[in-house]
Amino acid sequence: MSIDDLRSGTQPSSGTVSATGDGGPAGLERTEIGSSPIFTHVWPDSAALNAELRRLVLGRMATTPGLKKSNCGGWQSERDLQLWQDPAIDTLLERMRAMLRTVIAETVPGAGEDILDGWDIEAWANVNQLGDTVAAHDHSGGVNMWAAIYYVDTGETGDAPGSGYTRYMDMSGTPRPVRGDAPVAIRATGADRQENCAGPQHTGDYDLQLRPEAGKMVVFPATLPHYVTAYTGTDKRITIALNLRHTRFVVADYATPYSRRRVMWRNHRGAMLVMYRAKRLIRNAVAAVLPVDRWPGVLRDKLLGG
Numbered sequence: 001m002s003i004d005d006l007r008s009g010t011q012p013s014s015g016t017v018s019a020t021g022d023g024g025p026a027g028l029e030r031t032e033i034g035s036s037p038i039f040t041h042v043w044p045d046s047a048a049l050n051a052e053l054r055r056l057v058l059g060r061m062a063t064t065p066g067l068k069k070s071n072c073g074g075w076q077s078e079r080d081l082q083l084w085q086d087p088a089i090d091t092l093l094e095r096m097r098a099m100l101r102t103v104i105a106e107t108v109p110g111a112g113e114d115i116l117d118g119w120d121i122e123a124w125a126n127v128n129q130l131g132d133t134v135a136a137h138d139h140s141g142g143v144n145m146w147a148a149i150y151y152v153d154t155g156e157t158g159d160a161p162g163s164g165y166t167r168y169m170d171m172s173g174t175p176r177p178v179r180g181d182a183p184v185a186i187r188a189t190g191a192d193r194q195e196n197c198a199g200p201q202h203t204g205d206y207d208l209q210l211r212p213e214a215g216k217m218v219v220f221p222a223t224l225p226h227y228v229t230a231y232t233g234t235d236k237r238i239t240i241a242l243n244l245r246h247t248r249f250v251v252a253d254y255a256t257p258y259s260r261r262r263v264m265w266r267n268h269r270g271a272m273l274v275m276y277r278a279k280r281l282i283r284n285a286v287a288a289v290l291p292v293d294r295w296p297g298v299l300r301d302k303l304l305g306g
């Protein structure tokens, strides 16, 4: 697993700051805090799986209107992909759980089975066509701890190489010199996300840009904002997004539209845990007897949220 993609801004290394000849003191110690880990892995031999996922997603797109979230022009499925009953979905979820185990082992020294396992996954499909983008957003909410993207089809057609890039915003808080376009403020997640579609798409010169690649899986903190540059090809850019939930982790943060629920999780963990587990049991039991694409709206509202 490695970051094999380019950074659009330079990232200084850690350690002792050497004299720079600028008149300031030499020998400053530098310690990093708040950097955001992003893990990538390209699953080999994925062509058959991706073809099947593409067929499933486009089939669902042809029969359902989809949602309007942070997608600007693109189609986004209901957040129920994890419940679609198909072997390709099972394989995708297996890969997700396998990669997540490695991520947890990497980020939690001595991690036990209680946190390596027990993840609840929510997933949905995204299809972008000519000119479609995704506005800046994050995946915070409830017990969403990590988020992930799986690239099914980059839609690269030769006439539009390199479009539809996922770009992660630099959230280190480090002041950066303005180069060209200045970073812009984005609306908090939880506001009407469609309003972000009207703003400038470019948010910063120091963002980390990932190259789309079929079979690539990316895992990042759910709190990390990101956006997708315009797809300029003539085919379809297809990805699957995933929220990865676990009740035995916490994230340090301050007020956001989701803070109230996080406070509930911190201060009333027992009651929240009971409600969370009951909801998950009911959701899976209902899905077993009634296909999720036939659920009425009220059931979706009650059972599919985090």
Ligand SMILES: [Fe+2]
Residues within 6 Å of the ligand: 137, 138, 139, 226, 241
């Ligand atoms: Fe996202």
